[in-house]
Every structure is written in C-alpha cells, then in structure tokens.
Amino acid sequence: EDQVTQSPEALRLQEGESSSLNCSYTVSGLRGLFWYRQDPGKGPEFLFTLYSAGEEKEKERLKATLTKKESFLHITAPKPEDSATYLCAVRPSGGYQKVTFGTGTKLQVIP
Amino acid sequence: GAVVSQHPSWVICKSGTSVKIECRSLDFQATTMFWYRQFPKQSLMLMATSNEGSKATYEQGVEKDKFLINHASLTLSTLTVTSAHPEDSSFYICSASLGVNTGELFFGEGSRLTVL
Numbered sequence: 001e002d003q004v005t006q007s008p009e010a011l012r013l014q015e016g017e018s019s020s021l022n023c024s025y026t027v028s029g030l031r032g033l034f035w036y037r038q039d040p041g042k043g044p045e046f047l048f049t050l051y052s053a054g055e056e057k058e059k060e061r062l063k064a065t066l067t068k069k070e071s072f073l074h075i076t077a078p079k080p081e082d083s084a085t086y087l088c089a090v091r092p093s094g095g096y097q098k099v100t101f102g103t104g105t106k107l108q109v110i111p
Numbered sequence: 112g113a114v115v116s117q118h119p120s121w122v123i124c125k126s127g128t129s130v131k132i133e134c135r136s137l138d139f140q141a142t143t144m145f146w147y148r149q150f151p152k153q154s155l156m157l158m159a160t161s162n163e164g165s166k167a168t169y170e171q172g173v174e175k176d177k178f179l180i181n182h183a184s185l186t187l188s189t190l191t192v193t194s195a196h197p198e199d200s201s202f203y204i205c206s207a208s209l210g211v212n213t214g215e216l217f218f219g220e221g222s223r224l225t226v227l
Contacts, residue, residue, distance in 0.1 A: 004154075034215055043117070043204045043218035044155070087155070089216075099145075099216060103154045 002027045004102035006088050012108045013078055021073040021105045023088030031094075033071050035064050036087040038104065044087055078109045113139045115207055117219025124195055125227055132190045132222045134205030140185035141207035145216065146178075149202045158203075161188040195226045 003026045013019055025033065032051050036044035048057040050066040057064050061082065063074040073086055085104040092098070114137040124130050134144055142163045147155040159180050160168040167180035177199075179191040192199050202223050206216040 032215065036218075041202075041221065041223065043115075043206075043221040046215050046217055049215045098157060098160075101155045103152070 002090060002092055002098075002100040004088055004090055004100050006086075006102035006105050008105060009103070010106045010108070012110065013075075015079055015109055015111050016077045018074070018076045018078070020075070021086055021088075021107070023071040023073070023102055024069060025071070025088070025090045026069075027090045027092045027100075029093035031091045033066055034089045034091070034099070035062075035071070035073055036089065038085045038087055040085075047086075075107070078107075080109045080111050083107055083109045113207065113209055113217040115141075115205065115217050115219040117205055117222055119222060120220055121223040121225075123225045123227065126196050127194055129191055129193045130195055130224060132192075132203055132205075132224075134188045134190070134207075134219050136186045136207050139207075139209055141188075142185060144182060144188040144205055144207045146180060146188075146190050147204045147206065149204060149221075155204065158190075192224065195224070197226045200224055200226045 005024045007022045032049050034049050035047040038044045048064040053068045055066050061076050065072045085106045087104045089099050089101040116135045118133045144161040146158045148158050149155050157170050158173045161180045161182040163182045163185050169175045182188040202221050204221040206218045208216050
C-alpha cells in the first residue's frame with residue numbers, strides 16, 4: 001500500500017527564516033509526486049509536480065526537490081502570507097489514478 | 112491551471128435530510144472526478160471516483176447508498192449525502208485532472224457540511 005509521511009506536523013518560523021518541509025513516500029512505482037497548499041476552509045491549491053529523482057521546481061519562495069524516497073519543499077525567506085498547510089501526495093504508475101495524500105505540515109510564519 | 116468550482120461552500124441541515132453538492136470543471140472537460148472527505152488535522156481520504164456516463168467507483172468502507180454520486184456531463188459531478196446524520200458532518204472536496212496521463216489534481220473550494 002502506498003504511504004506518504006510528512007514532517008514536521010507543524011512548523012513555526014519567523015519572517016525571513018528559511019526552512020524545509022519533508023515528505024517521505026513509499027509507492028509501487030512513482031508516476032508523480034505533488035505538492036499542494038491548503039488554506040483553512042479551502043480546497044488544496046496545486047503547487048508542483050515532480051516526476052523523477054533529481055528533479056527540482058521553483059515558484060517564488062518555494063522550491064521542491066525529489067529523491068527516490070523523499071521530497072523536500074524548501075521555503076526561502078518566508079512571509080506571513082506563506083502560512084498554510086502544505087500537502088504532499090503521490091500517484092503510482094499504472095492505470096489507476098488513485099492519489100495518496102500525507103497529513104500535511106502546518107506552517108505559520110510570524111511577522 | 113484548471114479551475115474546479117464547488118457549491119455550496121457550506122451547508123447546515125437537519126438529521127435525516129439529504130444534501131447535494133455540485134462540482135464543476137469550468138474551463139476543461141473532466142471525464143473523471145474524485146470526491147474526498149477531510150476530517151480536522153487528517154489527510155484527504157478518497158471516497159469515490161466519478162466517471163462520466165458510468166457508475167462511480169467507491170473506496171472500501173464508503174457506503175454507496177449513503178453517498179450517491181452522479182456524473183451527468185463532462186463538466187458536472189454531484190455528491191448527494193442521503194439521510195444525513197451528525198457523523199456525516201465533514202469537509203467534502205471534489206477534484207479533477209486534465210487527462211488520464213496527467214497526475215496532478217485540481218480541487219474545488221470544498222463544502223463544509225454540518226448535520227444537526
């Protein structure tokens with residue numbers, strides 16, 4: 001069974017204090033690994049897709065990287081508006097499209 | 112990215128009544144949509160896969176007679192919670208992907224259901 005574990009569960013940063021969120025995964029062949037941002041009471045907002053080890057993607061202050069067993073979401077010089085829960089998800093290779101989500105990391109950036 | 116719209120964003124109902132939630136893909140056609148349920152501080156749990164023109168595929172443990180799914184067109188899927196009870200109170204979110212071979216899902220805004 002596919003598994004996604006995210007750490008830490010919660011992270012509190014001062015504005016400008018860079019850090020990384022971790023997503024460890026176990027999947028029977030990886031079709032794609034996804035990062036989402038979720039604000040309270042909202043649906044997840046798509047951020048990145050990573051397909052193979054060594055791949056990196058960037059968007060503003062966020063950078064996602066991928067290895068064979070884990071992915072990192074690096075946040076550089078975060079701002080209060082980056083406060084949200086960040087979800088990691090994996091989709092296995094094969095015909096069925098079921099995506100497995102982690103429980104997320106709740107990030108709070110303090111001014 | 113693709114836009115998925117969900118309605119209503121919140122609903123309060125009495126125990127025993129039925130509630131319908133709509134999910135629309137606004138700028139693309141979605142042959143497949145997915146319905147998730149999310150409890151506080153928990154991950155998104157896939158409830159069912161909705162296929163246009165055919166029956167939905169339900170995940171293990173999800174009552175198909177309780178959660179009726181209809182995918183009447185390429186842009187609309189509906190979830191009806193029948194005879195709702197307080198334990199059905201939750202955050203329901205729909206999603207869709209752009210194609211069979213693309214993995215990323217695009218989510219609606221979610222619907223908060225509270226059953227009194």
